Structure formats: C-alpha cells, structure tokens
Amino acid sequence: MFKEIRILESDESAAVEAAKMFEEYANYFVENLGQFNVALAGGGTPKQMHQHLSKYNLDWAKIHILFSDERYVPPTASNSNFFLAYDSLLKNIDIPNQNIHPIQSLGISAQESAFLYEKTIARLNKNLELDAIFLGIGPDGHTASIFPNSQVINSDYYIEAIHDSPKLPKTRISFTLKLLNNARNIVFLASGESKAKAVEDILKKDLALPANLVRPPDGNLFWLLDKHAAKYL
Numbered sequence: 001m002f003k004e005i006r007i008l009e010s011d012e013s014a015a016v017e018a019a020k021m022f023e024e025y026a027n028y029f030v031e032n033l034g035q036f037n038v039a040l041a042g043g044g045t046p047k048q049m050h051q052h053l054s055k056y057n058l059d060w061a062k063i064h065i066l067f068s069d070e071r072y073v074p075p076t077a078s079n080s081n082f083f084l085a086y087d088s089l090l091k092n093i094d095i096p097n098q099n100i101h102p103i104q105s106l107g108i109s110a111q112e113s114a115f116l117y118e119k120t121i122a123r124l125n126k127n128l129e130l131d132a133i134f135l136g137i138g139p140d141g142h143t144a145s146i147f148p149n150s151q152v153i154n155s156d157y158y159i160e161a162i163h164d165s166p167k168l169p170k171t172r173i174s175f176t177l178k179l180l181n182n183a184r185n186i187v188f189l190a191s192g193e194s195k196a197k198a199v200e201d202i203l204k205k206d207l208a209l210p211a212n213l214v215r216p217p218d219g220n221l222f223w224l225l226d227k228h229a230a231k232y233l
C-alpha cells in the first residue's frame with residue numbers, strides 16, 4: 001500500500017485538491033479501462049469539492065457514481081447523502097441517469113438495500129474493486145457509517161445495514177472495511193478543527209479507529225487535510 005498525507009492551507013484548497021484527484025483518476029481509468037467507478041463520501045465536507053468538480057470537463061458518460069454510505073431517509077431528504085451529492089454536483093453535470101447508483105433508502109428494508117447494492121457494484125466490477133472511494137471522517141474517527149466498536153468492523157460482507165448509528169439517523173447502509181480495503185484508491189478529505197483530534201489519533205497515535213483500519217493492501221491511500229484538521233500532526 002502506498003500512503004500519502006497532504007496538508008493544504010484551507011478547506012477550500014483541500015477541496016480543490018480532492019477535485020483534482022477525482023479528475024486525474026477519472027481521466028486515467030477512462031483512458032485505460034474505458035470506465036471510472038467511483039464512490040462519493042457522505043456528509044457535508046464534500047460539498048466544496050463537488051462544487052469545484054461540477055466545473056470540470058470530464059467524460060461523465062464513462063463515469064459511474066456510487067455512494068460509500070447512505071442514511072436511511074428518502075432521497076429527497078436534506079440529510080440524504082444522495083441529495084447532498086445531487087445538489088452540489090449531480091444536477092450540475094451532464095451525466096447519464098444510468099451512471100448514477102444511489103443506495104436505495106425507500107420502499108425496501110435496509111438489509112435488502114445492502115444486498116442489492118452489493119449486486120450493483122458487482123455489475124460494475126465483478127471483483128467489487130472500485131477505482132476510487134472518497135471518504136470523510138467524524139470527530140470519533142468513524143468513516144462511512146463504520147463507527148468505533150461497531151460489529152460491522154469485522155463484517156465479511158461488502159455492504160452492511162447499520163441500525164445503531166450514534167450519528168443520526170440510526171439506520172444506514174454502508175460500505176464495509178472489506179469493500180473499502182478492496183479499492184484501488186482511497187482518498188480521505190477532512191477539514192476544520194473539529195477533525196483535528198481524530199486526525200491526531202489516526203495519523204499520529206495510530207489508534208485502531210475505523211478510519212485507520214482503511215488500508216487497501218494493493219491500493220493507494222491519501223489523506224487530504226486542511227491545516228486546521230492537521231494542527232496536531
């Protein structure tokens with residue numbers, strides 16, 4: 001595994017760096033494999049990255065958008081990760097609808113949705129090896145919807161339904177470490193002082209928090225931080 005930490009001056013410059021990495025990966029995988037299969041991070045941090053990405057001239061017809069986790073709320077809810085990505089990126093780019101793969105969060109159980117999403121990913125890559133996965137971290141060191149001391153940490157599945165998330169809503173569908181560590185490229189994006197302690201615990205103290213268990217053995221691992229999130233490094 002290749003690992004690199006990049007510390008940027010501001011949340012804005014960190015977001016631009018993440019958007020540029022997306023662009024580089026997209027151009028590389030489209031050119032070499034004919035398609036780019038990428039999962040977006042949930043939460044609020046990716047908004048700036050997505051807004052920059054909206055302005056890039058990418059071959060969106062060959063890019064497939066997935067989601068590293070989803071809150072079990074309707075896709076029109078303001079806290080839906082799909083809605084957050086739609087509002088900051090998807091509505092602003094010329095991408096075919098069939099290239100957007102939301103995690104179903106309505107009309108079926110979270111367990112059924114997890115099962116179906118694994119099949120969705122397998123249709124894009126039979127080995128469930130995604131080209132790039134973008135992730136955020138919470139102040140407690142969680143990533144996607146994998147929280148400290150969660151049973152999901154040792155899951156042998158690629159996608160899991162979570163019913164006890166300490167971060168509301170309680171019910172979510174999430175990539176597992178098995179899927180994350182199967183990726184070709186992982187990019188964490190963390191900004192702001194609220195993430196500084198988690199970043200220190202992970203990148204300096206090497207504590208076994210969920211985000212620190214993301215170590216794709218055959219992949220590349222990047223941490224993009226602004227100087228506030230990196231203040232204790």
Ligand code: 6PG
Binds near residue numbers: 042145
């Ligand atoms: C979620 C996210 C979660 C998020 C972190 C950071 O659905 O909540 O996937 O892992 O990335 O909690 O969230 P913020 O970017 O909003 O700080």
